[in-house]
Amino acid sequence: MKEYDVNQRHIVDLKQTGKEIALYTDDIHVWYGQNEAIKGVSLAFEKNKITSLIGPSGCGKSTYLRSLNRMNDEINDTKVTGSIMYAETDVNQPNIDVYEMRKHIGMVFQKPNPFSKSIYDNITFALKQHGLKDKKQLDEIVETSLKQAALWDQVKDNLNKSALALSGGQQQRLCIARAIAMKPDILLLDEPASALDPISTSKVEETLINLKDDYTIIIVTHNMQQASRISDYTAFFYLGHAIEYDKTRKIFTRPKIQATEDYVSGHFG
Numbered sequence: 001m002k003e004y005d006v007n008q009r010h011i012v013d014l015k016q017t018g019k020e021i022a023l024y025t026d027d028i029h030v031w032y033g034q035n036e037a038i039k040g041v042s043l044a045f046e047k048n049k050i051t052s053l054i055g056p057s058g059c060g061k062s063t064y065l066r067s068l069n070r071m072n073d074e075i076n077d078t079k080v081t082g083s084i085m086y087a088e089t090d091v092n093q094p095n096i097d098v099y100e101m102r103k104h105i106g107m108v109f110q111k112p113n114p115f116s117k118s119i120y121d122n123i124t125f126a127l128k129q130h131g132l133k134d135k136k137q138l139d140e141i142v143e144t145s146l147k148q149a150a151l152w153d154q155v156k157d158n159l160n161k162s163a164l165a166l167s168g169g170q171q172q173r174l175c176i177a178r179a180i181a182m183k184p185d186i187l188l189l190d191e192p193a194s195a196l197d198p199i200s201t202s203k204v205e206e207t208l209i210n211l212k213d214d215y216t217i218i219i220v221t222h223n224m225q226q227a228s229r230i231s232d233y234t235a236f237f238y239l240g241h242a243i244e245y246d247k248t249r250k251i252f253t254r255p256k257i258q259a260t261e262d263y264v265s266g267h268f269g
């Protein structure tokens with residue numbers, strides 16, 4: 001089994017297959033002050049597929065994920081270098097309208113974070129901020145997004161109820177509905193099911209599998225079963241590098257790198 005090559009540029013692997021790429025990063029580095037948390041990650045994400053980012057705690061998965069729609073901009077003393085190519089644009093350039101870009105690259109966080117508003121308002125808030133006023137159109141988007149997030153049947157008669165009265169799993173699916181209401185191309189999810197019970201987790205997983213027809217999904221997960229159940233591709237992160245990237249099946253059955261094998265088989269450390 002091979003040792004890892006920290007300079008491996010996985011975008012080449014996917015580009016060679018001729019698949020349609022929704023987003024790729026080229027040599028991304030992220031610093032928090034003097035601490036370099038991401039040390040040159042080049043990965044590509046195939047359109048309408050789910051890619052899982054896995055790896056031990058502190059290896060940089062969330063940092064990398066957050067860099068993809070510039071959420072690290074919100075953290076003081078953070079520097080991100082390298083390119084993040086989306087629709088032929090490098091979204092890591094300073095002149096990018098981050099607010100506009102996040103309409104295309106949406107995010108769902110680990111802990112469900114609905115606004116303290118009604119279910120309906122949670123979904124329409126950002127749309128209204130972006131200037132959409134037409135009630136009929138807003139109603140339609142609320143219905144479609146909740147259906148896509150597999151929540152419509154449970155809440156359709158209570159759209160004015162507070163989102164905070166929903167269960168944790170329902171709140172997370174509402175957050176997914178809120179993200180997809182903006183019709184992003186790419187959905188970033190940072191351990192979206194880690195705070196949920198097994199039944200809610202499996203509902204969120206089902207939702208994600210169904211969403212892949214319309215979205216490209218990139219998910220950070222600590223749950224190996226989850227990665228193997230839902231994702232088409234998996235990238236293994238280690239000490240700030242993406243040291244192995246492949247079809248999920250291969251990562252879990254025939255990884256090329258010893259550290260990946262140790263991690264996925266639970267013999268890490």
Ligand SMILES: Nc1ncnc2c1ncn2[C@@H]1O[C@H](COP(=O)(O)OP(=O)(O)OP(=O)(O)O)[C@@H](O)[C@H]1O
Pocket residue numbers: 032035037055056057058059060061062063064075
């Ligand atoms: N807001 C921050 N400010 C300073 N350092 C940070 C910040 N967020 C993360 N780091 C550091 O960056 C490194 C990578 O952290 P990150 O959270 O990206 O890893 P992770 O793989 O997602 O971990 P986990 O699986 O535990 O969530 C760690 O050394 C962490 O301490």
